[in-house]
Amino acid sequence: MRKTKVFSGSSHPELAALIIDKLGVGAAPATVKRFPNRETSIEIGTSVRDQDVFIIQSGSATINDHIMELMIMINACKTSSASRVTAVIPYFPYGKQSKQKKTRGAITAKLIANMLATAGVDHIITMDLHSSVIQGFFDRPVDNLLAEPSIAKYIKEHIPDYTDGVIVAKNAGGAKRVTSLADRLKIGFAMIQKEHQISSNESSEKSTVVGDVKGKVCFIVDDIIDGPGSFLKAANVLAEHEAKRIYIIATHGILSNDSLDIIEQSPAVHKIIVTNTYPLTQEKKEKSTKLEIIDISGVLVEAIRRTHNGESISYLFDNAM
Structure with missing residues (x-):
């Protein structure tokens, strides 16, 4: 895959390694540091100028740290002149909070969508969103793959x-x-x-x-x-x-x-x-x-490949990889 960089966040290294291995591109270097006060710092270790960037980061047990890590990584790539940044989020965090359940409750899934947009994401690849309305929270493409x-x-x-x-x-x-x-x-x-x-x-x-x-x-x-x-x-x-x-x-x-x-x-x-x-x-x-x-890494690999090549992903809605 030419002019492509694939980064792994720290939330799900096992799945990221499977995806990167099947893509055959090698993991792009990035250093994640956490300061004693729990702030996160990320250094992108390679040029991403005019590159098609994919960042793999799923929801996890330390969900808030990993959301922030994803936001920072997206923003770091965008401010380093990446041509497009796609967040590959197999499990979309806060997906159950897609509507206001109480009078003074928050629609947190929409907040996450807004945060991703502000960070600079251009495209989302995810799987089995808890509610399809989440796709409508974005003003950019969201590919909701099916397991x-x-x-x-x-x-x-x-x-x-x-x-x-x-x-x-x-x-x-x-x-x-x-x-x-x-x-x-x-x-x-x-x-x-x-x-x-x-x-x-x-x-x-x-x-x-x-x-x-x-x-x-x-x-x-x-x-x-x-x-x-x-x-x-x-x-x-x-x-x-x-x-x-x-x-x-x-x-x-x-x-x-x-x-x-x-x-x-x-x-x-x-x-x-x-x-x-x-x-x-x-x-x-x-x-x-x-x-x-x-293992659904094959589906995510094919979605990444097709996205990079500008191909339709509709084939993946009916076929396992």
Whole structure:
């Protein structure tokens, strides 16, 4: 790739290394320093004048430090006369805060978009935004890639009896994502529905399954898994309805605190499958016997290559790389 520089932020070096290795360009040098007062300083170690620059930086457990690091790196490249700066953000931070939930709440995802624009970013490449409205927060191109083709490929290659399976939404909000994956795999779908019951002046909530799951392989699908609570509730309901085997699948495996330990102890869950958009520590990965990770670096590599060459990326919405 001619006249291109690819930089790695420090949030997800493992994924950045995979992308840079597949691109075959070598990582452009940049030095990140943190002062005792936690301020960040970045020095770009090569000329970027008139270059097409890509900066790989995902959301992470130290989210605010890494957001600031990305802003500084973008600005450093722009003020050093880069022709274009593309931020490759596999997991877009603050994506869940894309609307005002309380009277005096902030739309933080829009704030992040404004900060990126002010830093000087020209283009965003991300994956499975929590809400599609986030694309509208930018006045510059945003390519929202899909993990669905890679997830579908993994299911086909690693779960032989998936054809006797059902894609399950743990609530009504996930119905669109679930039906899309079900259509791609040509299998059925179901949904967990909550029913409020009132008896003897007491209110209770009961979960039921809309769809046939008895004796079937069930895949509970969502874009993000942070805490496991809602996933495990759905898994327990499916187990009560005699599901054959239950998988949890999510694009962004944040899995905060002891989430993996809790899933490990759940008899209802057979496996948890996530992509590598979000960095997980080696300790977390080694502690779990149920965790499977799908590598989506190939999709990001192809998006970068096509962006650099001015080609359409629509092919990536239907095909795994």
